Amino acid sequence: MDGNGRWANARGLPRTAGHRAGVERVREAVRTAVEAGIGYLTLFAFSSENWSRPQQEVSDLMGLLRFFIRRDLAELHRENVRIRVIGCRQTIQPDIRALLNEAEDRTRDNTGITLVIAFNYGARDELVRAVRGIAEAVRAGDMDVAAIDEAAIAARIDTAGIPDPDLVIRTSGEQRLSNFLLWQAAYTEFVFMPCLWPDFDRAAFLDALAEYGRRDRRYGAVSAPDLAVGS
Ligand code: FPP
Numbered sequence: 001m002d003g004n005g006r007w008a009n010a011r012g013l014p015r016t017a018g019h020r021a022g023v024e025r026v027r028e029a030v031r032t033a034v035e036a037g038i039g040y041l042t043l044f045a046f047s048s049e050n051w052s053r054p055q056q057e058v059s060d061l062m063g064l065l066r067f068f069i070r071r072d073l074a075e076l077h078r079e080n081v082r083i084r085v086i087g088c089r090q091t092i093q094p095d096i097r098a099l100l101n102e103a104e105d106r107t108r109d110n111t112g113i114t115l116v117i118a119f120n121y122g123a124r125d126e127l128v129r130a131v132r133g134i135a136e137a138v139r140a141g142d143m144d145v146a147a148i149d150e151a152a153i154a155a156r157i158d159t160a161g162i163p164d165p166d167l168v169i170r171t172s173g174e175q176r177l178s179n180f181l182l183w184q185a186a187y188t189e190f191v192f193m194p195c196l197w198p199d200f201d202r203a204a205f206l207d208a209l210a211e212y213g214r215r216d217r218r219y220g221a222v223s224a225p226d227l228a229v230g231s
Pocket of ligand 1 (some may be wrong): 001002004005006019022026043045046047064065068117172
């Protein structure tokens with residue numbers, strides 16, 4: 001959800017106004033994803049690197065997450081949305097941890113779209129935590145080194161049970177992954193949108209999905225037409 005700061009700057013507003021406008025786009029994005037038949041929508045809300053922003057901005061972002069959960073949880077629950085949170089839960093404020101736990105607990109049995117909130121998330125940090133867990137299991141004698149395979153790692157990262165993303169959309173014209181889902185994005189398609197996140201409306205989301213629809217995904221193999229002609 002990139003570009004909130006630039007959106008605010010362009011209007012002579014404080015950066016927080018951009019983040020606030022960004023939160024208002026979240027519900028629309030969830031609705032558009034449901035309409036498009038998407039099963040899992042992951043939003044990168046706060047990265048493990050975002051702590052290095054000015055203290056006031058960090059505090060405003062924490063406030064916005066509280067606001068979002070308090071205001072929208074009941075409605076998301078009514079709409080059958082299941083919430084999952086990825087990221088390091090240990091190092092965030094206890095009241096935010098409690099809100100995130102509540103959001104997951106209340107919506108656990110819902111059967112609609114899964115909204116994955118990446119909060120205090122960094123892919124390298126996620127992998128470090130998973131590797132430590134595996135090392136501890138081996139040391140305790142609960143796991144054999146030979147049992148460490150891709151499935152074992154996938155089962156110990158934060159997204160365990162969540163399919164790898166088919167598509168990552170980054171707004172604001174930046175073309176990098178910024179420590180997002182490094183393991184999971186091995187075969188993901190990327191669509192980079194020039195618009196800033198507060199302008200990322202339903203039409204922009206559908207444009208990104210249409211671009212995805214034109215991609216030929218091969219997963220390291222050859223495409224079906226090539227196979228047919230035996231080339
Ligand atoms: C990136 O834009 C955006 C963020 C670091 C924060 C996104 C968070 C929210 C919209 C609020 C909380 C989320 C939820 C799910 C309620 P930027 O500030 O880096 O923009 P810039 O590159 O233009 O400065």
